[in-house]
Amino acid sequence: MNEFLIKLKLAQNFRTELKVSKSEFLKAFKASVDPGSTSLNAGPFDIFKASKNDYVGRINDNNFKIKKRRRFFDGNLDLAVATGKFFEKNDHLVIEAEISSFRSMFIGYGILIILFYLVLLVSFPFSGDDSNENRFMFPFLILHGLFMLGVPYILMRNSTKRMIRDLEKDFYYMTKDLN
Numbered sequence: 071m072n073e074f075l076i077k078l079k080l081a082q083n084f085r086t087e088l089k090v091s092k093s094e095f096l097k098a099f100k101a102s103v104d105p106g107s108t109s110l111n112a113g114p115f116d117i118f119k120a121s122k123n124d125y126v127g128r129i130n131d132n133n134f135k136i137k138k139r140r141r142f143f144d145g146n147l148d149l150a151v152a153t154g155k156f157f158e159k160n161d162h163l164v165i166e167a168e169i170s171s172f173r174s175m176f177i178g179y180g181i182l183i184i185l186f187y188l189v190l191l192v193s194f195p196f197s198g199d200d201s202n203e204n205r206f207m208f209p210f211l212i213l214h215g216l217f218m219l220g221v222p223y224i225l226m227r228n229s230t231k232r233m234i235r236d237l238e239k240d241f242y243y244m245t246k247d248l249n
Contacts (some may be wrong), residue, residue, distance in 0.1 A: 081170035087162045090245045098244045108137045108151050149235035169224035169233045187215040
């Protein structure tokens, strides 16, 4: 499943090396992440918290799981969750993470949408009315079904790309002051 998500660009692997010690990075990283849940429905009231930190999640001594904090009037739907580990190697800190925007609830959504449009498309020719309206509506029905599946896919793919870009930027600025 993971290879399939990577092929669809809904999940990507991320690796970076930083010239900083693990203990210094861990202290800075924990200071920039608020403790909390990374589930999709974890915090509908998360947008009202007055924290300056951009991330929510958990950080242990060797691994982490974080997501972007939702902000008030933020148009970006950040679905991506970064799950990774960090370790020291040859005087460098290596961070390896998997960023994934796919959540299991989208399987149910996809199945329901596909079943709904299959039933509609199969029953469409048997409606008993051979007017031009039915023939005219058929392409629009297919187009609407493609939008119902395509828009969530595009949102998830863009969320994954945005999370990788934000992590690279934030890790750089986090360690810039430590050197």
